[in-house]
Amino acid sequence: MTVADDPLSDLLQPGETSPLIVIASNRGPFKFHLKNGALQVERGSGGLVTALGALAEQHDVLWVAAALSKTDRAWIEQTGDQPAEVENIRLRLVRSSRKRYEQYYNVIANPLLWFIQHQLWDIPRTPSITLQTWKAWRNGYVAINRLFADVIADSVKDANRPVIIFPQDYHLYLVPRFLRERLGDEVQIQPFVHIPWPGPDAWRILPESIRDEILVSLLASNCIGFQTRRDAFNFVQCCRFYIPDAHSRGSRDSIYYQDRKIEARTYPISIDVEKVEALIEEPETRLLKSQLINAIGDHRLILRVDRIEPSKNILRGLEAFRALLVNHPEHRGRVQIMALLVPSRMEVSEYQDYLQQIMAQAGMINAEFSDQYWEPVRILVGESYPRALAAMQLYDVLLVNPIADGMNLVAKEGALVNQRDGVLLLSEHAGVFYELGEYALVVSPFDIYSTAEALHQALNMPQDERHARAEAMRQQVQSADVRQWFYRQVEDALSALSSQARKSSTPATPGSSTSEAANTEGGVSPDSTPSASA
Numbered sequence: 001m002t003v004a005d006d007p008l009s010d011l012l013q014p015g016e017t018s019p020l021i022v023i024a025s026n027r028g029p030f031k032f033h034l035k036n037g038a039l040q041v042e043r044g045s046g047g048l049v050t051a052l053g054a055l056a057e058q059h060d061v062l063w064v065a066a067a068l069s070k071t072d073r074a075w076i077e078q079t080g081d082q083p084a085e086v087e088n089i090r091l092r093l094v095r096s097s098r099k100r101y102e103q104y105y106n107v108i109a110n111p112l113l114w115f116i117q118h119q120l121w122d123i124p125r126t127p128s129i130t131l132q133t134w135k136a137w138r139n140g141y142v143a144i145n146r147l148f149a150d151v152i153a154d155s156v157k158d159a160n161r162p163v164i165i166f167p168q169d170y171h172l173y174l175v176p177r178f179l180r181e182r183l184g185d186e187v188q189i190q191p192f193v194h195i196p197w198p199g200p201d202a203w204r205i206l207p208e209s210i211r212d213e214i215l216v217s218l219l220a221s222n223c224i225g226f227q228t229r230r231d232a233f234n235f236v237q238c239c240r241f242y243i244p245d246a247h248s249r250g251s252r253d254s255i256y257y258q259d260r261k262i263e264a265r266t267y268p269i270s271i272d273v274e275k276v277e278a279l280i281e282e283p284e285t286r287l288l289k290s291q292l293i294n295a296i297g298d299h300r301l302i303l304r305v306d307r308i309e310p311s312k313n314i315l316r317g318l319e320a321f322r323a324l325l326v327n328h329p330e331h332r333g334r335v336q337i338m339a340l341l342v343p344s345r346m347e348v349s350e351y352q353d354y355l356q357q358i359m360a361q362a363g364m365i366n367a368e369f370s371d372q373y374w375e376p377v378r379i380l381v382g383e384s385y386p387r388a389l390a391a392m393q394l395y396d397v398l399l400v401n402p403i404a405d406g407m408n409l410v411a412k413e414g415a416l417v418n419q420r421d422g423v424l425l426l427s428e429h430a431g432v433f434y435e436l437g438e439y440a441l442v443v444s445p446f447d448i449y450s451t452a453e454a455l456h457q458a459l460n461m462p463q464d465e466r467h468a469r470a471e472a473m474r475q476q477v478q479s480a481d482v483r484q485w486f487y488r489q490v491e492d493a494l495s496a497l498s499s500q501a502r503k504s505s506t507p508a509t510p511g512s513s514t515s516e517a518a519n520t521e522g523g524v525s526p527d528s529t530p531s532a533s534a
């Protein structure tokens with residue numbers, strides 16, 4: 001993709017130079033594997049990669065990701081530590097030792113940070129911060145974040161155009177600080193946090209120095225993107241509460257720290273509408289759809305599609321389905337729940353245990369209720385995006401009941417492709433609630449009884465109401481796709497860069513320091529309360 005062909009060039013003002021955009025994430029758009037002695041490419045998985053993959057194909061960006069396996073490392077050997085083009089995406093991988101990666105990914109990022117941010121710890125018992133955790137922090141998380149910053153800095157060092165860097169998600173919280181140290185104030189650093197950002201109390205679990213290192217590093221960014229206003233607000237509160245020199249001056253979405261103003265903005269992520277619409281027409285998806293139609297027969301279908309992930313609340317979902325069969329026996333023999341479950345983070349014991357518990361619970365429900373014609377629970381484990389898209393066209397009810405979720409793109413994909421006026425049953429704690437909650441049946445993820453009642457209500461909902469809700473949801477998803485999510489961030493970055501360029505070309509006048517100027521912006525008086533009492 002040449003700079004001139006890139007649709008992003010439409011966002012530039014006349015005379016502005018096209019920026020070098022770098023996306024950095026732990027999981028990259030591809031995994032490499034060996035087949036007959038040659039390296040083959042396969043698409044990566046997960047919400048982040050699914051959303052960003054299509055964007056990176058269509059724009060002039062460099063994607064920096066971690067090498068996750070031996071074969072990923074073999075690809076680096078082949079490309080000689082330089083960016084290389086793979087299926088239209090310019091990619092560079094960060095190499096580390098297995099041990100470091102293991103400490104960073106399986107000890108710190110998952111489960112420690114992920115569990116804090118989704119509030120999954122059972123705090124009377126877990127987690128315990130041990131010597132192993134401290135070692136994993138220093139030798140794993142900190143070290144790998146530093147490696148990422150080194151690779152990014154090396155990739156942009158000769159750019160003679162503006163540079164915008166978008167580090168993605170909880171794996172890379174320390175990258176902004178390391179980048180700032182290496183590249184100075186000229187570059188625009190805008191991380192995006194895909195997962196929920198809870199309020200200050202949830203972060204008590206982390207030792208003070210680790211917590212502060214994360215927050216102070218994020219404050220080296222220019223702007224931090226969150227899925228919802230609530231996440232952005234919680235971040236601001238955490239900085240006020242834990243970082244003595246950080247002040248919000250009454251704002252809910254910005255923080256002043258060391259004479260700089262850092263924005264906490266909301267960019268709800270979405271799906272690539274065009275791509276998903278094209279994928280459901282692919283022969284493979286059509287074939288899978290007809291196989292599923294045969295398998296489902298004339299049963300009503302409750303569907304869920306998730307990574308095997310404790311925050312997705314799969315166990316309580318099954319429990320609610322059981323309660324439906326107990327409290328409303330008329331559904332027995334008529335309705336089936338199908339769970340398409342993608343294996344995830346299986347090296348982490350919490351995830352292994354979770355899968356075992358799901359299988360045991362599904363087995364118990366089937367043992368209790370099935371007969372020769374009907375098996376109430378079907379669990380399909382494995383990764384197949386075409387199969388998920390095929391099933392999403394066929395559901396009567398889509399169950400999305402996470403304990404906490406940054407966004408949940410399954411709800412958006414389902415709303416877009418479903419052909420049966422299916423009802424969305426949605427947790428109030430998924431980020432997507434703020435966009436689709438109005439048209440869904442909303443439940444508390446902890447309330448098994450009400451979830452069962454909502455399933456009953458969804459299955460009995462009159463056709464015209466189902467249709468009206470489904471149509472409204474589809475329109476909502478079509479009106480805000482992932483390009484918008486990305487373009488808004490690029491636009492904000494470009495305007496920050498150009499106002500910074502204007503500032504540095506204007507001779508300084510007495511009394512015009514950034515902090516003083518910031519004080520008068522919006523007329524908000526300085527926050528003089530000690531941060532710890534916020």
Ligand code: G6P
Binds near residue numbers: 045048170345
């Ligand atoms: C979530 C996270 C992503 C992550 C994905 C899959 O969507 O926000 O950062 O890539 O889960 O998880 P995994 O650990 O397999 O990359």
